Amino acid sequence: MNDKELYQQKKQTQLNEWKTGMIQFRTQAFAARTHLQLELNKHVKLLESKLEEGKIKLAELVKMTGHSFESAKKNFEIMWDSIIVAFADTAIKFKALT
Structure with missing residues (x-):
């Protein structure tokens, strides 16, 4: 297996x-009282979008080769x-709210 x-x-x-x-986090948000669910779900959705972005960017990065890979890796x-x-x-906010 190579470095990439x-x-x-x-x-x-x-x-x-x-x-x-x-x-x-989503399970905790679901179990929370109604007024907390909205706040917790907001944090979950933000985290979901970040994770999806990471998944997409990782897939793009893996397709690159040579110098373009090293350059894109920094970003x-x-x-x-x-x-x-x-x-x-998100973990801190969940701990504070639950």
Whole structure:
């Protein structure tokens, strides 16, 4: 397995773990009182869109080769960091609201 494949596998694993966490957030939001459900669902939808963006960008990145891959990888990492922050923020907000 080459470096690119290992990179893709690592990022895909992280996306899968985040998706599992998002499902847990969605379950908590569903179980919350009605007035909290709206607030929690807003955070879940934001996280869902970030994860979908990550999935799409990872698929695009994997198709690239050579120098274009390395260049795009830097931009991908910036976007990836925004997912990490969004996931952490969602976890904090869920903890505070539930």
